[in-house]
Amino acid sequence: MNVLGIESSCDETAASVITDGKILSDVISSQINVHKVYGGVVPELASRKHILNIGTVIKTALKEAELSLDEIHAVASTSGPGLLGSLVVGLQAAKSIALVKRLPFYAVNHLKGHILAARIKDNNESNIPEFPYMALLASGGHTGIYHVKDIDNIKCLGQTRDDAAGEAYDKVSKLLGLGYPGGPIIDKMASIPGDSIKFPQAFRQKRSYEFSFSGVKTAVAQYISKQNSINNEQAHAIAKGFQQSVVDILVRKVVLAAREKQVKNVVLAGGVAANSALRKHALEICIENDLLLFAPPKNRCTDNASMIAFAGYLALQKSMTSPLDTAPRSNWPL
Ligand SMILES: Nc1ncnc2c1ncn2[C@@H]1O[C@H](COP(=O)(O)OP(=O)(O)O)[C@@H](O)[C@H]1O
Ligand SMILES: [Mg+2]
Known part of the structure; x- marks a missing residue:
C-alpha cells in the first residue's frame, strides 16, 4: 500500500x-x-x-x-x-x-x-520497539509521558503544566542571544567540556509524571539579569547547566513510569529527542534499570x-x- x-x-x-x-x-x-x-x-x-x-x-x-x-x-x-x-x-x-x-x-x-x-523500519535489520512501550514525547509544543499499548490505545500519564521542554530550549537560547531554534544550538554548546551552573528542577521528588519548565527558564533569566554581561564561557556554563536540568528530569520521569507500569521498552519522541545528551543519558539509565531504549534517527x-x-x-x-x-x-x- x-x-x-x-x-x-x-x-x-x-x-x-x-x-x-x-x-x-x-x-x-x-x-x-x-x-x-x-x-x-x-x-x-x-x-x-x-x-x-x-x-x-x-x-x-x-x-x-x-x-x-x-x-x-x-x-x-x-x-x-x-x-x-x-x-x-x-x-x-x-x-x-x-x-x-x-x-x-x-x-x-x-x-x-x-x-x-520509532516503529518505522529503515531496513530489514531495524530494531523497533514492540508494544507496550513507555514514550517520552518532548517537542516545542508538547512534553509528556505516554503509555503506548497499541496504535489506538495510548494513555497520557502526565504532561507539562506550563512550557514544553523544546519551548524552554528556545527561550533560553533567546535569553542568551543565540539563534532559533534553540535546541540544536544549546545541544552543541553544552557538549563542549567546561563548567556548568546548577539550575532547579520542578517535581523532582514528586512521584508523578508531570513536568514544569517555566521555573528553570526563569532561573536562567534571573541569573543572566544579575550579571553585567555574559561572556562566552558563562554562556557555555548556562547552556550546560540548563540542559543537565532538563535532560535529567525527562529521563527520570520516563524511567520511573516504565518501572512502575512494568514496561520494558522506552521510546524517545519529538524534536527534543534529537538531543545528544538526552539520548546518551537515557541509554545509560535504561541500561542501569534493565530497560530497552529506542529512538528514531535524529531527523525523524x-x-x-x-x-x-x-x-x-x-x-x-x-x-x-x-x-x-x-x-x-x-x-x-x-
Ligand atoms: N538537538 C536538540 N536538542 C534539544 N531540543 C531540540 C533539538 N533539536 C530540536 N529541538 C527542539 O525541538 C522543538 C521542535 O520540535 P518538533 O517536534 O520538530 O516541533 P513541534 O513542537 O512543532 O512538534 C524545538 O523547540 C527545538 O528547539
Ligand atoms: Mg512535532
Missing part, C-alpha cells in the same frame, strides 16, 4: 510517500529562515509559507518516490494539534487529493505521529511527514478512515 503523508502543523511543510510501512521519500521544506529573525514561529507567516510550498513539496515527494499520484492508494495528513492556519493548508491539500482521486483518507494526530515514529524526531504517513498507514491497515469534512484542531489531546 502506497501512502502519501502530509505534515504542516507548525513551521515545516512536509510530504512523504511510504510503501507498506517503508519510507520511499521524506521531503521537508523548513521555514526556519523566515522565523529566526523573530526568535520564534510567527503563525501568519507560517501559514502563508505553507500555501506557497505545499504543491512543490508534494510533487517532490512523489518524484523522489518515483511514483505518480495515480499510484497512491491512500492519503494521511496531520489534522492537529498545531497552528490552525498552518494545519488547514496540509489538511486541505490531503483531503482534496483524496476527494479527486477517490482515495481513503486518514486524519493523523501529530503527537501520535511522533510517538509511533523533529517534525516530518514520514511519521504521519506511517501513522496513517497503520490506521488504514485496521480499516480506520476519516471523513473528508474533518476539520483542523489546534488542540487535540491524545
Whole structure:
C-alpha cells in the first residue's frame, strides 16, 4: 500500500510517500529562515509559507518516490494539534487529493505521529520497539509521558503544566542571544567540556509524571539579569547547566513510569529527542534499570511527514478512515 503523508502543523511543510510501512521519500521544506529573525514561529507567516510550498513539496515527494499520484492508494495528513492556519493548508491539500482521486483518507494526530515514529523500519535489520512501550514525547509544543499499548490505545500519564521542554530550549537560547531554534544550538554548546551552573528542577521528588519548565527558564533569566554581561564561557556554563536540568528530569520521569507500569521498552519522541545528551543519558539509565531504549534517527524526531504517513498507514491497515469534512484542531489531546 502506497501512502502519501502530509505534515504542516507548525513551521515545516512536509510530504512523504511510504510503501507498506517503508519510507520511499521524506521531503521537508523548513521555514526556519523566515522565523529566526523573530526568535520564534510567527503563525501568519507560517501559514502563508505553507500555501506557497505545499504543491512543490508534494510533487517532490512523489518524484523522489518515483511514483505518480495515480499510484497512491491512500492519503494521511496531520489534522492537529498545531497552528490552525498552518494545519488547514496540509489538511486541505490531503483531503482534496483524496476527494479527486477517490482515495481513503486518514486524519493523523501529530503527537501520535511522533510517538509511533520509532516503529518505522529503515531496513530489514531495524530494531523497533514492540508494544507496550513507555514514550517520552518532548517537542516545542508538547512534553509528556505516554503509555503506548497499541496504535489506538495510548494513555497520557502526565504532561507539562506550563512550557514544553523544546519551548524552554528556545527561550533560553533567546535569553542568551543565540539563534532559533534553540535546541540544536544549546545541544552543541553544552557538549563542549567546561563548567556548568546548577539550575532547579520542578517535581523532582514528586512521584508523578508531570513536568514544569517555566521555573528553570526563569532561573536562567534571573541569573543572566544579575550579571553585567555574559561572556562566552558563562554562556557555555548556562547552556550546560540548563540542559543537565532538563535532560535529567525527562529521563527520570520516563524511567520511573516504565518501572512502575512494568514496561520494558522506552521510546524517545519529538524534536527534543534529537538531543545528544538526552539520548546518551537515557541509554545509560535504561541500561542501569534493565530497560530497552529506542529512538528514531535524529531527523525523524523533529517534525516530518514520514511519521504521519506511517501513522496513517497503520490506521488504514485496521480499516480506520476519516471523513473528508474533518476539520483542523489546534488542540487535540491524545
Ligand atoms: N538537538 C536538540 N536538542 C534539544 N531540543 C531540540 C533539538 N533539536 C530540536 N529541538 C527542539 O525541538 C522543538 C521542535 O520540535 P518538533 O517536534 O520538530 O516541533 P513541534 O513542537 O512543532 O512538534 C524545538 O523547540 C527545538 O528547539
Ligand atoms: Mg512535532
